[in-house]
Amino acid sequence: MTEVRHSAPRPKPGILDIAPYVGGTGALSGVAEPMKLSSNENPLGAGPKAREAFASVLDKIHIYPDGHAGKLRTAVADLHGIEEDRLVFGNGSDEVFALLNQTYLSAGDNIVTGEYAFLAYRISALGCEAQVKLALEPGYKAEVEDLVAQVDERTKIVYLSNPSNPTGSWHNGEEIRRLHAALPAHIILVIDEAYAEYVVEPEWESAIDLARTAENIVVTRTFSKLHGLGGLRIGYGYMPKAMAEAMDRIRLPFNVSVPGLAAAIAALGDEDHQKASRDLVLEWRPRLTQAIKGFGYDVLPSVGNFILVMFKDPAEANAASEYLNQKGIIVRGVGGYGLPQGLRITIGTPDQNRAVADALSEFAAR
Numbered sequence: 001m002t003e004v005r006h007s008a009p010r011p012k013p014g015i016l017d018i019a020p021y022v023g024g025t026g027a028l029s030g031v032a033e034p035m036k037l038s039s040n041e042n043p044l045g046a047g048p049k050a051r052e053a054f055a056s057v058l059d060k061i062h063i064y065p066d067g068h069a070g071k072l073r074t075a076v077a078d079l080h081g082i083e084e085d086r087l088v089f090g091n092g093s094d095e096v097f098a099l100l101n102q103t104y105l106s107a108g109d110n111i112v113t114g115e116y117a118f119l120a121y122r123i124s125a126l127g128c129e130a131q132v133k134l135a136l137e138p139g140y141k142a143e144v145e146d147l148v149a150q151v152d153e154r155t156k157i158v159y160l161s162n163p164s165n166p167t168g169s170w171h172n173g174e175e176i177r178r179l180h181a182a183l184p185a186h187i188i189l190v191i192d193e194a195y196a197e198y199v200v201e202p203e204w205e206s207a208i209d210l211a212r213t214a215e216n217i218v219v220t221r222t223f224s225k226l227h228g229l230g231g232l233r234i235g236y237g238y239m240p241k242a243m244a245e246a247m248d249r250i251r252l253p254f255n256v257s258v259p260g261l262a263a264a265i266a267a268l269g270d271e272d273h274q275k276a277s278r279d280l281v282l283e284w285r286p287r288l289t290q291a292i293k294g295f296g297y298d299v300l301p302s303v304g305n306f307i308l309v310m311f312k313d314p315a316e317a318n319a320a321s322e323y324l325n326q327k328g329i330i331v332r333g334v335g336g337y338g339l340p341q342g343l344r345i346t347i348g349t350p351d352q353n354r355a356v357a358d359a360l361s362e363f364a365a366r
């Protein structure tokens with residue numbers, strides 16, 4: 001002990017190899033209310049019922065939340081027709097991924113995902129001293145065979161978001177079943193369905209049905225996107241009961257807040273707000289895609305509440321981002337995902353979408 005007395009605390013191996021997460025920015029100097037289209041939030045905000053529920057708990061915020069999330073648990077189980085005791089609620093679905101990693105990954109194990117997959121899966125895996133094995137996505141989609149090819153004897157979890165962020169790609173039911181069938185039963189398959197509600201493709205299927213009878217599937221959902229509650233941090237995973245029980249042992253007892261629980265329950269009952277939020281995306285996703293393609297840029301086909309615009313190179317993407325900033329619009333550079341030539345743009349309100357199209361049209365013509 002005496003020999004290390006003068007050295008500063010040192011993080012365990014791997015921690016400092018994690019690139020700090022850079023979220024979508026929300027501020028522009030000199031612009032009072034920028035159009036924030038950088039984090040796939042709901043441009044309509046939370047719905048009236050969720051707001052009312054949030055306000056109604058003001059005199060209860062000194063009381064610890066129900067650590068079992070009992071009422072929300074019942075509401076979510078009813079919504080999907082699933083078992084209450086197979087759900088784990090998290091401080092956002094991000095926490096569900098972290099709990100999965102902490103529960104199942106030992107040092108030297110690995111997770112498998114696509115090269116452009118959501119970064120949250122990797123961050124906590126690296127924090128568990130695990131490795132991250134990436135399937136290449138030459139077509140901006142993690143193909144089943146390429147994911148399976150990355151699996152080895154130390155693989156514990158395969159992560160796939162469906163739809164995927166930031167590429168907007170998706171997998172049909174047959175592909176998900178094929179992926180599951182190719183994995184040995186001790187490997188967990190996580191299907192992240194954060195954007196499920198925005199998909200209209202008839203061949204898309206939620207993995208919840210497959211998960212009902214599987215021993216190694218986890219399906220995650222969130223209140224951050226369709227329900228507009230990103231700031232309250234609530235998500236959940238549906239999984240085999242034994243997995244839920246294992247994860248509950250390390251879950252912090254009060255990980256979801258009183259206002260979060262109240263607002264999430266109310267949001268599930270606000271079908272008008274859900275419909276308005278979905279309709280906005282379904283109307284503007286194709287319109288904005290067509291408009292931006294018309295200015296000469298590649299736009300990846302997306303089934304989420306965002307589009308990914310591909311520029312000729314990273315310099316052009318940066319210039320476009322700066323041009324949009326000058327117009328008070330914030331979009332998301334995705335260099336952190338290995339796509340420095342791309343800008344991800346959340347579908348906004350009609351006015352915001354028109355402003356994006358006008359700005360990119362001017363940028364293209366400059």
Ligand SMILES: *Cc1c(COP(=O)(O)O)cnc(C)c1O
Pocket residue numbers: 040091092093094095118161164165192194221222223224225230233234235
């Ligand atoms: C936004 C998003 C989530 C949701 O994260 P929360 O922690 O629930 O806010 C999950 N997965 C993907 C791919 C996302 O883009």
